[in-house]
Amino acid sequence: MNASATLPAALAMLLAEDPAKSPKEAVLDRSRELERFLASVERRAFKIAQIAMRDTDDALDIVQDAMLQLARRYAARPSEEWKPLFYRILNNRIRDFQRRRVVRSRIIAWLPIRRDDEDEAPDPIESAPGNELAPGERVQVDETLKALEQALGELPPRQQQAFLLRTLEGFDVAATAAAMDCSQGSVKTHYFRAVQTLRERLGEFWS
């Protein structure tokens, strides 16, 4: 996709949207629109990356990369295109990180280096959840969620993507196919298999 070739046209379109506005005002409006869009997707995007990577810091890096990439290359595109573009970038970044992790683990396996995570105790304030349920209910929800995330993390990547994009982001089949860069038939197959596997594994938590 040659984004740079379309940028001047997109800028002209941006300025033509409201001729009464100065270029500076038009750019500021666009920035606010981009900020609202990113705020609307960032938490779900983080969750998708976290389940895929099973690592909070990697997930944060992936979301940050995806945001920057969208801003750098596609901010001038019509805002309706941002969502599928953002999730496509996100999925590509997840795949890159997973590949890098495989290579890194192969190298580390040959080195006499071991990570010592015991010194990095979590900050109880930072890790405090945002809102609370009753203690008994909280425990039950946490257990169910943990089981769901565990089962999702063990799915093949494409099944995982199809399930999360459809369930968490609420994409329809066509939008999921656009974000995953595959056919709608493939999305249906991946999603069906994902649901089948999850239902088998999580049966006890949903009974």
Added chain:
Amino acid sequence: MSTDDDRLAAFERRAQELLEESTERLDGRVRSRLTQARSAAVEEARRARGHLAWRTWIPAGAVAGAAALAVLLWSGAPRSPEAPVLAVHSSLDDLDILVTNESFELLEDLEFYEWVASGDADGATIG
């Protein structure tokens, strides 16, 4: 709707609720990092667009500048009664040099070329 469809719909709804709820319960450090990432991205877009707007105006500015200079040269060209036609031609030549962007080295030796054009060079000797 069959019973299995009901169960499937219930499963999807439950999974969605759980995942959605988990995104609402992200800890402070994650929320802060996401906010920082978002701000950095918006700033990046603003910078990219500012650069783009600046770049878009360069050709227009260059053409306007060249046109202004051409008008200046034309209006300030010598208008001796014996050579009005030559003066206009000379100014058009200047304009040609400005818009082609290829003969800027000529400007460095402008006096030399004027001297050659005046005909004084015919009788001159070197050394």
